[in-house]
Every structure is written in structure tokens, then in C-alpha cells.
Amino acid sequence: MNRRGFIQLSSCLSGGWVLSQLAPLSALANDGPDCFQPSPLIKLCSDGKIIVYVYKQEMGQGVQTSLPIIVAEELEADLNNVVAEALPYAAGNKFNYSTGGSTSVLYEYTPLRKAGAAAREMLIAAAAQVWGISPDNCRAQKSRVINTITNQSIPYKDLITKAAALPVPKEPALKNYKDFSLIGKSGIKKNNLKDIVTGRMKYGLDLKLPGMLYAVIVRCPVMGGKVKSWDESSVKNIDGLVKLFEMKEMGAQLETRSGVAIVAKTRWSALQAQRLLKVEWIYPDGALTRSSAGYFSEQSAKLKQKPDVVYDVKGNVIPELSPVTKDWVSAGYQIPFVAHAAMEPLNCTAQFKDGKFELWGGFQNPGKTATVAAKYFGLGSKDVFINLMPLGGGFGRRLGADYSAEAMQVAQQIPGAPVQLMFTREDDMKFDFYRPASTHQLSAMLGADKRPSGWQHKIAIAPVADFMLGMKGSKNWLSMEAEGGAYGDMYYNIPALQSAVTRTESPLVEGWWRAVNFTYNNVVIECFVDELAKKAGLDPVAYRLLLLKDMPAGKIKGGALYEPERLAAVVSLAAEKMDWNKKRPAGRGLGIACCFYNHAKAYTAHAFEVSVSKTKKVTIHRAIVATDVGTVIDVDGFRNQVEGGFVWGLSAVLKSEITVAKGAVQESGFFDFQVCRLPDVPPLEIHVVESSREPGGAGETSVPSVMPALINAIAAATGERIRTMPIKNKGYTI
Amino acid sequence: MPTYQLSVNGKKQSVDVPADMPLLWALRDVLDLTGTKYGCGVGSCGACTVLLNGKPVRSCQYPASVCAGKEIITIEGLSEEGTHLVQRAWTDLNVPQCGYCQSGQIMTTVALLEQHPQPNDEQIDEAFAGLVCRCGTYARIKKAVLRAAELNKK
Numbered sequence: 059m060n061r062r063g064f065i066q067l068s069s070c071l072s073g074g075w076v077l078s079q080l081a082p083l084s085a086l087a088n089d090g091p092d093c094f095q096p097s098p099l100i101k102l103c104s105d106g107k108i109i110v111y112v113y114k115q116e117m118g119q120g121v122q123t124s125l126p127i128i129v130a131e132e133l134e135a136d137l138n139n140v141v142a143e144a145l146p147y148a149a150g151n152k153f154n155y156s157t158g159g160s161t162s163v164l165y166e167y168t169p170l171r172k173a174g175a176a177a178r179e180m181l182i183a184a185a186a187q188v189w190g191i192s193p194d195n196c197r198a199q200k201s202r203v204i205n206t207i208t209n210q211s212i213p214y215k216d217l218i219t220k221a222a223a224l225p226v227p228k229e230p231a232l233k234n235y236k237d238f239s240l241i242g243k244s245g246i247k248k249n250n251l252k253d254i255v256t257g258r259m260k261y262g263l264d265l266k267l268p269g270m271l272y273a274v275i276v277r278c279p280v281m282g283g284k285v286k287s288w289d290e291s292s293v294k295n296i297d298g299l300v301k302l303f304e305m306k307e308m309g310a311q312l313e314t315r316s317g318v319a320i321v322a323k324t325r326w327s328a329l330q331a332q333r334l335l336k337v338e339w340i341y342p343d344g345a346l347t348r349s350s351a352g353y354f355s356e357q358s359a360k361l362k363q364k365p366d367v368v369y370d371v372k373g374n375v376i377p378e379l380s381p382v383t384k385d386w387v388s389a390g391y392q393i394p395f396v397a398h399a400a401m402e403p404l405n406c407t408a409q410f411k412d413g414k415f416e417l418w419g420g421f422q423n424p425g426k427t428a429t430v431a432a433k434y435f436g437l438g439s440k441d442v443f444i445n446l447m448p449l450g451g452g453f454g455r456r457l458g459a460d461y462s463a464e465a466m467q468v469a470q471q472i473p474g475a476p477v478q479l480m481f482t483r484e485d486d487m488k489f490d491f492y493r494p495a496s497t498h499q500l501s502a503m504l505g506a507d508k509r510p511s512g513w514q515h516k517i518a519i520a521p522v523a524d525f526m527l528g529m530k531g532s533k534n535w536l537s538m539e540a541e542g543g544a545y546g547d548m549y550y551n552i553p554a555l556q557s558a559v560t561r562t563e564s565p566l567v568e569g570w571w572r573a574v575n576f577t578y579n580n581v582v583i584e585c586f587v588d589e590l591a592k593k594a595g596l597d598p599v600a601y602r603l604l605l606l607k608d609m610p611a612g613k614i615k616g617g618a619l620y621e622p623e624r625l626a627a628v629v630s631l632a633a634e635k636m637d638w639n640k641k642r643p644a645g646r647g648l649g650i651a652c653c654f655y656n657h658a659k660a661y662t663a664h665a666f667e668v669s670v671s672k673t674k675k676v677t678i679h680r681a682i683v684a685t686d687v688g689t690v691i692d693v694d695g696f697r698n699q700v701e702g703g704f705v706w707g708l709s710a711v712l713k714s715e716i717t718v719a720k721g722a723v724q725e726s727g728f729f730d731f732q733v734c735r736l737p738d739v740p741p742l743e744i745h746v747v748e749s750s751r752e753p754g755g756a757g758e759t760s761v762p763s764v765m766p767a768l769i770n771a772i773a774a775a776t777g778e779r780i781r782t783m784p785i786k787n788k789g790y791t792i
Numbered sequence: 793m794p795t796y797q798l799s800v801n802g803k804k805q806s807v808d809v810p811a812d813m814p815l816l817w818a819l820r821d822v823l824d825l826t827g828t829k830y831g832c833g834v835g836s837c838g839a840c841t842v843l844l845n846g847k848p849v850r851s852c853q854y855p856a857s858v859c860a861g862k863e864i865i866t867i868e869g870l871s872e873e874g875t876h877l878v879q880r881a882w883t884d885l886n887v888p889q890c891g892y893c894q895s896g897q898i899m900t901t902v903a904l905l906e907q908h909p910q911p912n913d914e915q916i917d918e919a920f921a922g923l924v925c926r927c928g929t930y931a932r933i934k935k936a937v938l939r940a941a942e943l944n945k946k
Contacts, residue, residue, distance in 0.1 A: 118890030118927045247886050254891035255879040257827020257867030261892060264826035297810075325821055326813045329833075401831050401839060401892040401926045450829070450892030451926050483832035694886050698929065702889055705928025728924050729836045736930040737917035 094222035096180055097173040098153075099145070100129060106215040108135050108201070111145035114166065115157040115422055116250070117452035118702075119757045120695035123249040124163055125170060127691050131240045132174030132233060134198035135214070142249045144446045147424045149439035155446075156423040158457050158570065160658035160755025163691055167753050175230035177221075184220035185212050235689070235750040244693040250448070261450045262419035263405045267476040270407070272325040273468045274332040274480060275305055277317035277489055279722035280345045281567060284316040286338040293331040298323035302335075303471055305464065310528030311430050312463045313567045315489065319468050321477060329482065345721040348565040350495065353718065354392055357497035357518035357562050361390075365516065365558035367537040370546050373512075373554030386512075387593050388501040391582040392782040395492040395566055395716040397731055402450020403486040404461040408469035409476040414441045415466050416476075420449030422456040431463035435470065442466075453706075454570040458491050458526065484726040491526065491569025492716055494519050494539070496578045500586040505553075508594040509605060515544040515557040515583070520564035522574075536561050541656075542579030542762070546615035549625060549654045550587070550605035565718050572706055573761035576655060581783075584651035584766030589779060598650050598770060599633040602626075618656040624686050624747075625654050625661045631684035631745055632663040645669045646679065647775025651766035658755025660687040661747075664704075664767035670775045674789045676712075678740040678768075686747035687754040697744055699756040704742050707764025709733040712792055713784050738792050796860040800825065801869030811857040816840045818856035819866060827867035827895050831924065838923030841896035842866050848903035848919075867895040870902065878902050881940035889927035896923055901937050910941050 091105040101109040110126040122142040130140050147155060154165075178198050185203035186193040195206050202211040240246070253259040278284065285304050293299060305317040318337055322328035406419040415437070421427060424446060428439040449456055465479040481489065496519040505511030523535030536559050541547060544557035571577065591601035606629075609622035629652050638648060647670070652663040667680040683700055690696045713732035717724045725731040765783065772790065773779045780788050793808045800823060807822050814833075819825045819842070828851055831839030835850040842851045843865040870876035874883060878901045888894045897920070904911055904919040911919070916937055925933065 118888070120889070247883065248888060250891070251883055251886065251888065252874045254888045254894050255874045255882045255898065256870070256872060257825075257895050259891050260826065261829075263830060264820075266821070266824065266826075324817075326810065326817050399926055401829070401837070401890065401924065403830070449890060451890045453926070483834070483837075698886065698889055698932065701931050702928035705925075705930060709928075727832050727834055727836055729834070733924060733926065734928070734930070735922075735924060736920035736933060739928075739930045741931060 092218050094218050096177040096221070096226050099170070099173055100133070100177050102177065102214055102218055104215050104218045106139055106201070106213070107141055108133070108139045108214070109141050109143055112142050113145040113153040113155050114162040115155065115420065115446065115449060115452070116144070117157065117420065117422065117449035117456070119162070119699060120248060120692055121157070121162045123246065123695050124692040125166055126249065127240050127246065128167055128170040129174040131238055132171045133178050134200065136201040137240060137246065139201050147428065147444040147446055149428055149442070155425055156457070157452070158422055158454060160655070160660070160757040160759055162755070163753050164658055164755045171232050172230060175232050176227050179227045179230045180221040180224045181214055181217050183224050184217040187220060188212060241691050242689060242693060246692055246694065248695060259448060261402050262407065262447050263402055263450070263480060265407050265418050265447070265478065267407065270476045270478055271300055271321050271323060271472065272328045272480070273319055273321045273477050274328045274482065275317045275319050275464060275485070276332055276335050276337050277305070277315040277485065278339050279488065280339070280341050281565065281721065282342040282345055283339045285318060286340045288318050288338070289336040292336040293334050296327050296331045296334070298327035299331055301472060305467060308434050308463050308467065310530070311526065312434065312460050313491070313525050314460045314464050319471070321468065321472060325480070332482070341721065348718060348721045350395065350565070350718040353495060353562070353565055354497060357495070358390070360518045360560045360562055361497060361499050361516050363560065365560045367533050367559045368556065369537055369540055369559065370544060370548065370555050370557040386501050386503050387590060388499065389586055389589055389781060391498040391500065391585065393496045393498070393578040393581065394783060395495045395718070396571060396710060396714045397487055397490045397492060397716050397725070398453045398455035398571060399487060399728070399731060399733065400449070400451025400453055400455055403483055404455070404481040405479060406462045406465035407476055407478040408462070408465035410466070410469040410473050414443070415469065416443045416445070417462055417465065418445040418447060419462065420447050420452070420456055421462065422449070422452045422454070423459070426457070426459040427462040431459045431466055434463060435466060453572040454574070455490060457570060460491070483728070487726050487731055488723045490716070492566050493571035493577065494522060494564065494568045498578070498582045500582060502586070502590055504590065504594055508596060510552050510590060512554040513552045513556070516560070517544060517557070517579070518560045518562050520562050520568060522568045522570055524564070525567045526569055539575055540579060541616065542576035543583040544579050547656060549609070549620060549622065551607065551609035552605070565721060566716070566723065573655070573758035576653060576762040577710065577765070580653050580762040581765045584653070584763060585769055585781070588766070588770045588773065599629060599638055602629050602650070602652065614656060616656050618659050620654055620656065625652055627747065628652060628661045628663040628684040628686050631747065632665040632682050635682050635684065635743060635745055636665045636667065636680065638665070642667070645775060647771045647773070649767045649769065649771025649774055651763040651770060653759070653763040655759040655762065658687070658759050660754040660759035661685065662760050662763050664763040666767050666771035668768070668771040668775050670772060670790070674791065676772060676790055676792050678792070680743065681740050682743045682745065683760060684745045684747070685760055686749060687756060687759060688749050688751035689753040690746060691753060696746070696756050700744055700760045701742055703758065703760030704764055705734050705739055707761045708739065708768070711765040711768050711783055711785060712738070712790070713786050715784050715787070794857070796857055798856065798859060798864060799862065800864045801866060807856060809856050812855050814852045815842070815854045815856045815859050815864070816851040819851060825866050825868050829892055829895055831893065831896070836922070837893070838900065839893045839896040841899045841923070843899060843903055846903065846906060848900050867898060870898070877943040878905070878940045881936040881943060884939055885932050885936040887929050887932040887936050889929055893923065893925045897925065897933050901940055904937065905940060905944055909944050911937065
């Protein structure tokens with residue numbers, strides 16, 4: 059057969075020692091079916107199989123379902139023939155493996171459609187040749203090309219050789235939205251469902267290699283602390299220990315701790331030794347005095363000083379950055395550190411051999427491991443081969459390369475042997491890259507029309523980029539922490555605006571957490587808008603619609619087009635489904651909040667009906683979400699994300715908090731870092747706006763507005779305005 | 793090292809492990825039954841739930857030695873093809889997201905339906921209060937439990 063499909067592939071994935079291990083090329087073996095590969099992402103074979111390679115990482119958000127659907131739609135493939143496979147990581151190839159920000163569908167939609175459409179046109183042209191007719195007299199359906207004159211058909215699998223000989227069309231015709239048969243249709247099951255329900259799905263922690271050793275690390279509980287000494291006699295009774303050695307801090311962007319690695323023949327030996335090993339630490343000056351309560355005080359104090367960045371200045375704003383007259387409404391909010399706490403604790407298996415690394419595990423951003431971590435060892439990205447496995451949850455935590463870098467440091471000490479580094483749950487909880495804690499002061503003055511005639515939002519925070527990007531001191535990254543309404547992206551029509559950000563020094567390493575800065579900035583803005591509505595004597599829904607009135611559409615900072623009428627539409631839809639204006643029994647409170655999640659071009663509103671007992675037990679009578687993300691690809695998968703985002707937001711507003719004492723994280727498991735469990739979660743009524751617009755993203759978009767909507771509902775029911783999270787700290791339970 | 797006879801999914805197997813090694817690691821690291829997951833190691837998340845003589849237990853909390861001679865059922869013991877009625881219900885409802893906790897959720901359901909073939913809300917809440925799904929698939933888990941109970945009738 060003609061191999062030009064494979065030749066095209068090889069030129070797309072630039073060379074290097076890893077190429078021979080790439081799955082797509084393994085089909086070059088002479089036995090097995092003939093295949094053709096019109097794009098590096100699609101392979102059609104004479105056995106009927108159609109493989110779609112997915113370079114975005116599957117972590118539960120469903121990219122191994124949604125992305126193949128996009129290809130199959132344009133390819134006119136029978137979904138039953140389609141197999142999704144993870145595209146192995148290859149240094150230097152053109153694909154962006156980094157998976158975060160709810161951007162996979164958003165950015166891959168058009169390229170994947172074009173790839174599918176190009177393959178379809180090649181198959182049609184091949185069939186047209188067979189019949190000696192014009193391609194215009196052919197159409198494709200369910201993995202077959204149909205002759206529209208005779209109604210004969212040829213399955214794709216019989217057109218492989220002929221299609222492979224044809225040129226790949228550069229600008230294939232894309233289908234119209236109305237002709238979609240897969241995109242936006244319900245009833246499609248998750249790609250790896252059977253593997254999950256039978257227990258066969260292999261995550262990083264399930265990997266077992268011949269001769270594999272097991273490693274855990276005793277890390278310094280305090281950031282910046284160092285190993286002074288350790289007492290090997292404390293673990294002398296443990297069988298099977300292979301080696302104990304000091305772990306070095308690996309610097310900016312990796313942010314690993316000093317510690318002692320324990321490598322053992324069995325996991326159980328390593329875990330026992332971790333519990334028993336006595337380690338002495340040297341702490342940096344002042345580190346032991348740090349606490350989360352103290353950090354909030356530092357932030358509050360900083361808010362009274364001159365900010366580092368003044369931003370978003372529009373209209374006639376207050377000169378001194380501090381409201382002075384009694385006409386101003388002002389409120390302070392505190393948002394805590396929180397952990398990601400994915401169900402699969404962090405882990406990575408590494409082997410160091412002949413000066414190169416091979417890794418196995420789940421990574422949201424394998425490229426960071428191949429570049430930043432490799433650089434630490436004086437290696438290039440081609441010296442690291444990464445086997446990508448499904449993630450037992452990501453939520454932003456696995457964007458880091460700390461755990462892979464640590465695994466590499468461990469493996470380098472034991473050349474030749476594969477070593478599986480695992481975090482215990484306690485390690486995972488105590489050595490997270492936490493969602494930043496922040497303190498906010500919001501102030502506004504109401505004008506004659508009851509809209510804010512002036513608005514000021516001051517934020518004290520340590521930027522995530524200090525840690526994730528090694529950008530300590532950068533004003534640009536500091537100001538980005540205002541995103542979500544205070545970064546030139548205010549989504550309400552307010553004539554005079556000012557926001558300001560002040561840097562604080564975090565006692566903990568920080569990272570991106572599902573829905574990132576929107577989980578603080580959007581949250582406090584949506585609470586404060588409710589406070590203003592009350593001051594104005596207006597209903598919270600009517601007030602939001604008033605603030606959205608006459609707001610012009612346009613590109614906001616960050617690049618996304620903001621269409622305020624879509625935000626107003628989801629607010630109205632949520633309110634309508636809630637029967638917002640219907641009279642309720644005494645003691646019931648309604649709350650609403652909305653979010654334009656610009657990273658994913660998505661519009662969401664949540665509404666709650668609650669009552670609160672004298673003992674502050676919250677009963678959620680109804681919970682509603684209205685959401686508009688444009689075209690939805692995988693309908694049921696999308697709904698699952700919206701349901702999950704709801705639970706994520708509920709956990710954060712109700713229960714979840716990471717605290718610091720003596721410089722160390724206090725929580726160590728699901729018993730003290732609390733998240734919602736099944737009995738806590740009420741039914742969610744989901745209303746999705748049907749749309750043929752370009753798709754947005756799903757994973758994070760339905761998180762932020764859950765939190766302020768619930769707080770607003772509680773305020774309506776009780777009169778108590780809560781300005782800190784989680785609300786369990788104010789005595790509320792569910 | 794002592795040897796224990798474990799009966800797992802109807803198959804008797806000898807394992808040479810320290811007496812205090814939790815069943816979880818004996819299953820996963822010695823018997824290669826990795827469907828049972830490690831989530832916390834202290835019995836507070838339920839990802840490692842298996843059936844021990846029909847009862848749902850946290851396999852991270854039971855030394856393998858204590859389980860000798862008892863019937864252990866893991867996710868792999870339900871069916872290879874996903875045909876067990878609880879697996880079918882999970883498939884019908886398209887429950888999982890990342891899937892990591894689902895073995896524990898499914899085994900909990902198997903035990904619940906054994907005890908209460910038609911469970912009510914309180915019984916479901918009680919059975920699942922100790923389990924965590926960080927992706928937040930609880931609403932689907934509950935629906936799938938009820939679907940499995942429906943299938944149970946037939």
C-alpha cells in the first residue's frame with residue numbers, strides 16, 4: 059500500500075529517540091491491517107477500525123469522548139468503529155498537550171473538524187474513482203461512501219489504499235450545524251466507561267513494571283525548610299528498604315521540598331518507614347510564626363496601604379483609593395486556601411537509564427516535565443520519554459511538574475530500576491499547590507439610577523505565577539490575579555471603576571485550581587452586587603439585569619468576546635425556572651449569581667432556594683443552573699461536568715479550607731479537609747441554552763457562581779451576610 | 793514472611809505478606825488486582841471498598857492476615873464484561889468522570905442492594921456517607937443505585 063500517510067505523520071512529529079515507540083508508527087509493522095493516516099490524529103484501517111489520537115489528557119472531563127465525536131462528525135464515521143487513543147508525548151511535535159482552562163474543545167473544535175472533513179473528502183474521492191463518477195454524486199454516512207445515483211455503497215475499510223494515494227485537501231468543506239448527527243446529540247456514552255466499571259482502567263498508581271521499586275518521601279512540612287539529619291535506626295526493623303537519601307529542593311516552577319526519600323522493594327515497607335523515620339529540620343527565619351489567620355491579617359493590613367498595581371481605571375474614580383464619604387457601601391471578603399485533593403493521589407513512575415528518563419503517569423502538562431524538570435538534570439526534552447496515562451482527577455493540580463521532577467530525582471539515584479513515587483493522601487494534602495487565599499475590599503456608591511456610579515475592588519493576594527511560572531515579583535502576573543471582574547473584565551455596566559492589587563507573601567505554594575481566579579474575584583463581586591441590590595432596594599435578579607443593560611459587547615482583556623445579552627439570558631432563564639417572583643413560605647430565601655467565564659467563553663447562572671434552621675442547618679430546596687457554552691459536543695458528558703462543577707463549588711462554599719499553623723498545613727485527609735459527599739448534595743436542575751455558536755469549554759464554567767448564589771440565598775433567608783468561606787466557619791452546616 | 797490463604801473472587805490464592813499489610817496492598821501489589829483503589833489509607837474516602845463475607849469494608853483498614861479464610865469480592869469479581877446489574881446501571885447512567893473512585897462506589901452499591909434490595913433515600917445516604925467522589929458524580933451514583941434496584945426486581 060501507499061505509505062504517504064505515514065510519511066506525513068513522521069514529518070509532523072519531529073525526530074528523536076522516542077519516535078520508534080509512538081503508537082501510530084507501530085502500525086508500520088508489516089503484518090496487521092493496511093492503514094492510512096490523512097492527519098497525525100486520524101488513522102483508518104482495513105479492519106474497519108478508525109483511531110482518533112487525543113493529545114489532551116483525560117482526567118474525567120471527557121476529552122477522549124468529546125474530541126473523537128468532533129472528528130467522527132465530519133468524517134461521517136460510525137462511532138462504533140471509532141477508538142480513542144492517547145497520543146504519546148513526543149518532544150517537539152506541534153501539539154499542545156497541556157490540558158487546562160476548559161479549553162480543549164474550544165481550541166480543538168475547528169482543527170479537528172478540518173482533519174475529519176479532509177479524510178471524508180479523500181474517502182469520497184477514492185470511491186468516486188472506483189465508480190468512475192464525480193465526487194458530487196457521492197456522500198458519506200456511517201463509515202461508508204454512498205453512490206447517490208445507484209445507491210451502492212463501499213465501506214471506508216475497503217477504500218484505505220485508494221484514499222491513501224490521494225492528496226490531503228487543504229480547505230475541506232465543513233458540515234452545517236443543522237446536519238450534525240453526533241455533535242449535540244444525547245445518548246453517547248463515555249469512551250472508557252467499560253474499563254472503569256470493570257476496574258480495568260489503569261491509572262498511574264496501577265502501573266507495575268518488572269523490577270519496579272517503590273518510593274515515598276518525608277518532606278519538610280514548612281516551605282523553605284531543609285533536612286538537618288535523619289535517624290536510620292528509626293527504620294531499622296523495616297524489611298526491604300533499598301536506599302534512603304536526601305531530596306534536594308529543585309527551585310522555581312518545580313517548588314519541591316527538601317526531604318528524605320525512602321526507596322523499598324515493596325510499597326508497604328516504604329509506607330511504614332515513612333511513618334517511622336525521624337527527621338530533623340532547619341527552618342528558615344520566621345517560618346514557624348506563619349499561620350493562615352496571620353496571613354489574612356497581613357492581607358487586610360496591606361489593603362490599607364498603597365497598592366502595587368492600580369488597574370481597570372475607568373471614569374471619574376476616587377483619587378485616594380479609599381472611599382471616604384458615607385454614601386459608599388463597603389465590604390471586606392476573605393477567601394481561604396483550598397486543596398485540589400484529586401481521588402488518585404499524585405504519583406509518577408520514573409526510570410533513569412543511559413542518561414535518559416522514561417516516565418509513566420497522569421500529567422495535565424507533560425511538556426513542563428519534559429522541559430523544566432529535564433533542565434534541572436541538564437537534559438533536553440528529547441531525553442525524557444513520557445508515557446501518558448489517564449488521570450484520577452486533575453483540577454489543575456497535575457499541571458505542576460513537582461511530582462514528576464521528584465520521581466526523576468529519586469530514579470536518578472537508582473539507575474536502571476523503574477521507581478514508583480507515590481504521595482500518600484496526607485502528602486497529597488500537605489504538599490499541594492493550593493488555590494490562593496485572598497482578601498478583598500469592595501466599595502461602591504450608588505447613583506441616582508441606583509446603579510453604582512463608582513466602584514472599587516481592592517485585592518491582596520500572592521499570585522499563582524510566583525510558583526507555577528517562577529514569576530516572583532512580576533507586576534503583570536500579579537495584576538492577572540484580578541481576572542474575573544477586576545482585570546479590565548468587569549462584566550457589569552459601571553461608569554466609574556477602579557481595581558487595585560497588592561502583593562502578599564504566601565506561606566504556601568499556590569497553583570491553579572478548577573476555575574482559578576474566578577473562584578475568588580467573581581465570587582466576591584457576585585456577593586457584593588447582592589449587597590448593593592439590597593441597599594438600592596431592588597430585587598437581585600432585576601438588579602443584575604439593570605447592571606447588564608446597555609453594556610456593550612466587545613473583546614475584553616484576555617481576548618474573549620463578551621456578549622452581555624448571553625449573561626442576561628442565563629440570569630433570566632435561571633430566575634424563570636426558579637419561579638423567582640412567586641411568593642414563598644416564610645423562612646425561604648432565594649439567591650442568584652452569574653459568571654462569564656472568559657477562558658471558555660461560557661455564561662452560567664446558579665439559583666438556590668434555601669431555608670436555614672435555628673442551628674444554622676441549611677436546607678437546599680431547589681438548585682438550578684442555566685448555562686450557555688455555545689455548541690455542546692457531548693451532551694451527557696457536558697451535563698456531567700455541570701453536575702460536578704456544582705459539587706465542586708458546594709464543597710468550597712460549605713466546607714473546604716486549608717489552614718496553616720507554625721508554617722505547616724494542618725489538614726491531612728478527607729476527615730479534616732472536608733468535601734461534599736452524596737448525602738450533602740441536592741438534585742440540580744440543569745438548563746442548557748441550545749446554541750449553534752462555536753463551542754466554549756465545560757470543566758470550570760459552572761463552578762464560580764455556585765458559591766455566591768448559595769451565600770446570597772442564605773442572606774435572603776436569614777438576613778446574615780456571610781463574607782468568608784467556607785461558611786462552616788460561621789456555624790452553617792448542610 | 794507468613795503465608796495466608798486468601799479467597800478472592802472465588803479463587804483461593806496464597807500470599808506471602810507481613811501480617812500487618814493491609815488487604816488493599818495485598819490485592820493490588822501482590823495479586824495485581826488494581827481495580828480496588830488507594831484513596832486515603834485511613835478509611836475516610838471509600839475508594840478501596842471491597843466485600844468481605846458480603847459486607848462492604850475499607851480494604852486499607854483490614855490487615856490481609858485477618859482476611860484469610862473469608863470470602864473477598866473485588867470489582868474484578870463482578871463480571872469481566874460489565875454485565876453485573878450494578879455495572880449495567882452505571883453504564884446506563886454514564887456515571888463516571890475520572891472513574892478512580894467508582895470501584896468503591898460500585899462495590900458499596902452491590903453490598904447495599906444485598907442488604908436492601910429496594911433502598912430508600914436514608915439507606916442510600918447512610919451507605920454512601922463515607923465515600924468521596926471529587927469529580928462530583930453523586931447525583932448519577934444515586935440514580936444508578938435506584939436503576940440497579942429496578943434491574944434487581946426483574
